[in-house]
Amino acid sequence: MSSTTLAILVLCAAGLLIAVAVAWPLLLREDPTAALRADREALAADRTRDVEEALERSLAAIREIDTDHRAGNLSDEDFAALDRAERARAAELLRQRDAAAGG
Amino acid sequence: MSLFGRAVLLLALGLAVYALVMALASRRPGRRAWQLSAERGVYGVAVFTTLAMIGMWIAFITDDFSLRNVAEYTSTTLPLEYKLTAVWGSQAGSLLLWMWIFGIFAAVAVYLNRHRNRELMPVVVATLMAVAIFFLLLLSFVTSPFETLAVIPEEGRGLNPQLQNFYMQIHPPTLYLGYVGLSIPFAFAIAALVTRRLDTAWITSIRRWTIFSWLFLGIGILLGAKWAYETLGWGGYWAWDPVENAAFMPWLVATAFLHSVMVQERRGMLKIWNMVLVVLTFVLCLFGTFLTRSGIIQSVHAFGESTLGPFFLGFIVLVAAVSFGLIISRLDALRSQNSLESYISREAVFLFNNLLLLALAFAVFWGTMFPVLTETVQGERIVVGQGFYNQVAAPIGIALLVLTGVGPLIPWRKASPAQLRRRFVAPVAITAIAAVPLLLLTDLSQHWVAGLTILAGVFVAACVLGEFWRGANVRHAVGGVSWPGAVVSMIGRNRRRYGGYIVHLGIVVLFIGFAGSKGFATEADRVIPRGGSAEVAGYTFVNLGSERTVTPHVTTTGVRLDVLSDGGRVTTMTPGIQQFTVDDVRGSKVAIDSSIRRDLYVVLTRIEPGGEAMVSIYVNPLVLWLWIAGFIITAGGIVAAWPARALPRAATAAEPAGTARAT
Numbered sequence: 001m002s003s004t005t006l007a008i009l010v011l012c013a014a015g016l017l018i019a020v021a022v023a024w025p026l027l028l029r030e031d032p033t034a035a036l037r038a039d040r041e042a043l044a045a046d047r048t049r050d051v052e053e054a055l056e057r058s059l060a061a062i063r064e065i066d067t068d069h070r071a072g073n074l075s076d077e078d079f080a081a082l083d084r085a086e087r088a089r090a091a092e093l094l095r096q097r098d099a100a101a102g103g
Numbered sequence: 104m105s106l107f108g109r110a111v112l113l114l115a116l117g118l119a120v121y122a123l124v125m126a127l128a129s130r131r132p133g134r135r136a137w138q139l140s141a142e143r144g145v146y147g148v149a150v151f152t153t154l155a156m157i158g159m160w161i162a163f164i165t166d167d168f169s170l171r172n173v174a175e176y177t178s179t180t181l182p183l184e185y186k187l188t189a190v191w192g193s194q195a196g197s198l199l200l201w202m203w204i205f206g207i208f209a210a211v212a213v214y215l216n217r218h219r220n221r222e223l224m225p226v227v228v229a230t231l232m233a234v235a236i237f238f239l240l241l242l243s244f245v246t247s248p249f250e251t252l253a254v255i256p257e258e259g260r261g262l263n264p265q266l267q268n269f270y271m272q273i274h275p276p277t278l279y280l281g282y283v284g285l286s287i288p289f290a291f292a293i294a295a296l297v298t299r300r301l302d303t304a305w306i307t308s309i310r311r312w313t314i315f316s317w318l319f320l321g322i323g324i325l326l327g328a329k330w331a332y333e334t335l336g337w338g339g340y341w342a343w344d345p346v347e348n349a350a351f352m353p354w355l356v357a358t359a360f361l362h363s364v365m366v367q368e369r370r371g372m373l374k375i376w377n378m379v380l381v382v383l384t385f386v387l388c389l390f391g392t393f394l395t396r397s398g399i400i401q402s403v404h405a406f407g408e409s410t411l412g413p414f415f416l417g418f419i420v421l422v423a424a425v426s427f428g429l430i431i432s433r434l435d436a437l438r439s440q441n442s443l444e445s446y447i448s449r450e451a452v453f454l455f456n457n458l459l460l461l462a463l464a465f466a467v468f469w470g471t472m473f474p475v476l477t478e479t480v481q482g483e484r485i486v487v488g489q490g491f492y493n494q495v496a497a498p499i500g501i502a503l504l505v506l507t508g509v510g511p512l513i514p515w516r517k518a519s520p521a522q523l524r525r526r527f528v529a530p531v532a533i534t535a536i537a538a539v540p541l542l543l544l545t546d547l548s549q550h551w552v553a554g555l556t557i558l559a560g561v562f563v564a565a566c567v568l569g570e571f572w573r574g575a576n577v578r579h580a581v582g583g584v585s586w587p588g589a590v591v592s593m594i595g596r597n598r599r600r601y602g603g604y605i606v607h608l609g610i611v612v613l614f615i616g617f618a619g620s621k622g623f624a625t626e627a628d629r630v631i632p633r634g635g636s637a638e639v640a641g642y643t644f645v646n647l648g649s650e651r652t653v654t655p656h657v658t659t660t661g662v663r664l665d666v667l668s669d670g671g672r673v674t675t676m677t678p679g680i681q682q683f684t685v686d687d688v689r690g691s692k693v694a695i696d697s698s699i700r701r702d703l704y705v706v707l708t709r710i711e712p713g714g715e716a717m718v719s720i721y722v723n724p725l726v727l728w729l730w731i732a733g734f735i736i737t738a739g740g741i742v743a744a745w746p747a748r749a750l751p752r753a754a755t756a757a758e759p760a761g762t763a764r765a766t
Contacts (some may be wrong), residue, residue: 003104003300007104007158008107008191009110010154011107011110011114014111014150014151014154014744015114018114018118018143018146018147018151021146022121022140022143023140023141025136025137025139025140025143026136026137026140028136030135030136032133035133036132036138038113038135039132039133039134039135039221040132042218043221043222045219045592046219046220049219050302050303050307052303052305054303056145063597064600067574067597068579070581071570071573071574071577072525072526072573073512073514073526073573074522075519075521076516078514078516078517078518078522081516082514082516083136083517
């Protein structure tokens, strides 16, 4: 087999496979109602994930503030103010997460 | 191969257009299948560009001189390792490499977000594909790497000897990993602006991409410096060359973004600023690619004259106009949730750091473009010398270095004066104690820039190591673990923070390398007869005679020099002159002897038949520390980007089946 023939074969095979793969989701003809529901679920999951990631960041911030205080980087007064604000934020995020989990 | 290459690039182009249209159409509710089809289009673009790259490699390996790209950049005698990397020695080949990496990155970004960011991803895909279309249009219709020659030569012209170097093999791909990687944060920023989802979700999705790209851009710049040092034979590694500057500018702005994004995450501030930085970084990446290819600047790193300039300029203007237009239209939604409470706070330090980085980026931009501006306005090209850059960069660099140590010690929101005194007394005392022997026993006092840099380095190291000490102390006391365990646990609990500190230590080492090599270098030209010797900076170089090595590819004539110091033998060095078989091109083979104190760097400029050698000798202190700094910064970047353990998740009714976490 010549290299030109091989190149054409590779090209045709890759082109065909990719064309089928790209068109496949459209050929499945999903029920419009189910598609809308899946979309809503995906958006809700994104919102929940965003809250969880914000919560992770907030809890990490609380740990960091605590470590900084113990290490002497923060005075008692600064620590109290920062810790109170961050815990309030974490509590709000926890409430949002639990509300989302409750449905 | 030409037909195959052109066909796969055209297929990639068609698929990119399809993916862009489908992605935008999939924004309407209920069109998840359209989005899926668009995403598969992105994977297809990656497959086709990979096939194009493989085709190009095969053409180089098989010496297919029917292709202009192959005939002009390789030869039958070129070793295989260089044939593989000669692909990106040309304008068109390097654009193909750019596009290939971009295709892979776009596919990876889409894959990692396949179950998340339903609102953002269609716009992300559309933005990425718009960039892909631009590059594929260039590769298909303006500068094709698969262009054929009317007359096929029997032998290729070979690869420029300066490019036949290990660091030049890996420097372009590494740099492109950075350049191209920064297009992913840009795509997410555009998506956040278009969809008005301007909270921190888009930032979470790009955090690791940004660190990864910043890291590779930095490593790429260092590898370029190492290549220049080993190959160009002028004894230095950085000359504020326009192409070096082209990579340095986006790196500076990306550094600013990495810091200011923390302020947005922690305090809900600087949202507009962050958007501007992301857009500016990407625009500067394109600008760097433009500078290297337009022919408007003269550089050892640049490709020759080409027709690409106007296309790049048009695309840069389009990207900037659309992006800044979007930012302006979303100003109401980008308002900060908090304001700066005190100028003595971490967010204020980050802001100062940002302003300094941007000022330096602007100065570098000005210096780079000044010759072009003067040529346009006055008709005469006035080149800005290294003196301008050094004068501007030295004070800004030292101020930035100091902030590297100050930032970690100042808390968010505000710091009390008493707290500041407690935190800074030890680092200032250590710096003062170190200053005494450094200023009295060395030449530092006569080189104020180098002196200040090294003292600032001591201060920052004291600040950062103090942070490690205090953090480990807390873990040791609270966790009841051993000291090594405390350090590991401390880093593991806050990888981003301590990874950042490791990077800061790497920056200190880098600056010490700069200070030593820029401030205390010795340079001398000597003629050494066979059996004779010459002395430079306390080292004696003895000419032991010449030697000649011949391979089918290159003939090297070298001179063996014994190096003695304090009566003892240090090393033997063999600098040489290379004569390449193809095209009879000449090159220098620089001899370098590295140690932690200094580099001995010798270039053979001429050798007489009787063995008399004319050499340029450089003694460059602390250069090795620059490369060591690269490893430290890489290690810190990996620690900072390493994924943290996720919290146990609440069971959510809304979660669709089969979703996965990914960033």
